Amino acid sequence: MTVYQATASAPVNIACIKYWGKRDTKLILPTNSSLSVTLDQDHLRSTTTSRADPSFEKDRLWLNGEEDEIKEGGRLATCIKEVKSLRRQLEEKDASLPKISGYPVHISSHNNFPTAAGLASSASGFAALVASLAALYQLPTDASRLSLIARQGSGSACRSLFGGFVAWQMGEKADGSDSYAVQVAPREHWPDVHALICVVNDEKKGTSSTSGMQRTVETSALLQHRIAHVVPERMRAISDAIKARDFDAFARITMQDSNQFHAVCLDTDPPIFYMNDVSRAIIALIVEYNRVALANSGKLKAAYTYDAGPNAVIYAPKENIKEIVELIVKYFPQAQAFKDPFALFSGKDVQGKVVDGFNEAVAKPFAVGAVKGLIHTRVGDGPRTLGAEEALLGQDGFPLKR
Numbered sequence: 001m002t003v004y005q006a007t008a009s010a011p012v013n014i015a016c017i018k019y020w021g022k023r024d025t026k027l028i029l030p031t032n033s034s035l036s037v038t039l040d041q042d043h044l045r046s047t048t049t050s051r052a053d054p055s056f057e058k059d060r061l062w063l064n065g066e067e068d069e070i071k072e073g074g075r076l077a078t079c080i081k082e083v084k085s086l087r088r089q090l091e092e093k094d095a096s097l098p099k100i101s102g103y104p105v106h107i108s109s110h111n112n113f114p115t116a117a118g119l120a121s122s123a124s125g126f127a128a129l130v131a132s133l134a135a136l137y138q139l140p141t142d143a144s145r146l147s148l149i150a151r152q153g154s155g156s157a158c159r160s161l162f163g164g165f166v167a168w169q170m171g172e173k174a175d176g177s178d179s180y181a182v183q184v185a186p187r188e189h190w191p192d193v194h195a196l197i198c199v200v201n202d203e204k205k206g207t208s209s210t211s212g213m214q215r216t217v218e219t220s221a222l223l224q225h226r227i228a229h230v231v232p233e234r235m236r237a238i239s240d241a242i243k244a245r246d247f248d249a250f251a252r253i254t255m256q257d258s259n260q261f262h263a264v265c266l267d268t269d270p271p272i273f274y275m276n277d278v279s280r281a282i283i284a285l286i287v288e289y290n291r292v293a294l295a296n297s298g299k300l301k302a303a304y305t306y307d308a309g310p311n312a313v314i315y316a317p318k319e320n321i322k323e324i325v326e327l328i329v330k331y332f333p334q335a336q337a338f339k340d341p342f343a344l345f346s347g348k349d350v351q352g353k354v355v356d357g358f359n360e361a362v363a364k365p366f367a368v369g370a371v372k373g374l375i376h377t378r379v380g381d382g383p384r385t386l387g388a389e390e391a392l393l394g395q396d397g398f399p400l401k402r
Ligand SMILES: Nc1ncnc2c1ncn2[C@@H]1O[C@H](COP(=O)(O)OP(=O)(O)OP(=O)(O)O)[C@@H](O)[C@H]1O
Pocket: 046, 047, 063, 109, 110, 111, 114, 115, 116, 117, 118, 119, 120, 121, 122, 123, 124, 125, 126, 128, 129, 156, 208, 209, 210, 307, 308
């Protein structure tokens, strides 16, 4: 008997222009456009296997081995229903296709990093879900079309359907058909963009993005200013910076937009605080590092950005990452050795240090563990379809123990 099964992986993305606010909470339509960098799946990824089988009782999903309920009318159910409906349309047009759209599906997914900790697991998770179902159903659709579906799982997920530098165009239509992701540039255009993630907290966060942004929409006057007068110009300017590989402009806009996102959180009633003292100390270090760089070369060398949590993501050209790791380690001693995927330190331990001219008084050193870990990665590609050897479902159609 034929087994209808497919496995796909999808990357995390971290926004430079932040999505924060919905104009339609069911369809997940945003109040502003956003833009992100897709990170390399070799380091952070969600992997998902989907199988359609007439013997299954109902649609079921396991996340990291634990069953996650697929609530009727919920985000998971919507994504699965939408992909099945695309398959049904194909089957109606081509009678030779096996009629699998009516079969229940079993889905098993795994994140190789902490879930729901502000490391954008919902983005890679829903992108991998949609990519694996699209592979299962052999949908000939393009990534922008699939991004319309992933968007309904989690807004930021629509951007993980592409590699490289990706914009989510907010669209105008009430049905959401023009609210999808497009690629601004592939990773090959600017592979020199690297990222250092400083994991400050990898536990489930207090205020979810979904509820936090809704409160901001309802109460923040600053958000209205941001939507109308700030984001449209920034979207243009950062797209130009990416096309021109202008890191200085890219960094400036990225930091401004992270700051404004956290400002609208503070402007929310009651206020929302995602950054903590560690996050703010990392900002102070990057600001000082850039001050020295500006004095020496007239150009910025790094950009920080924070999502709905205290973890920092620092974007920088590859050649600066070594200095940045040394800087962070100087103020945030590490319990574990730095995993050095790009062999910046040639197997040697990292010694904390600052660049010449750096004012060490801008932050005080923290105790071991304030920054729990450092992940060095870079701009990456879009979802990948994987071979049967990577499957997360066993022959019986239930999750494999891995
Ligand atoms: N691999 C996956 N497959 C399906 N759903 C997933 C997957 N990973 C995460 N999710 C869903 O996303 C939720 C976590 O999203 P949440 O927005 O709370 O955290 P986050 O994505 O880590 O943070 P943020 O989006 O603010 O950066 C999970 O509870 C789960 O419902």
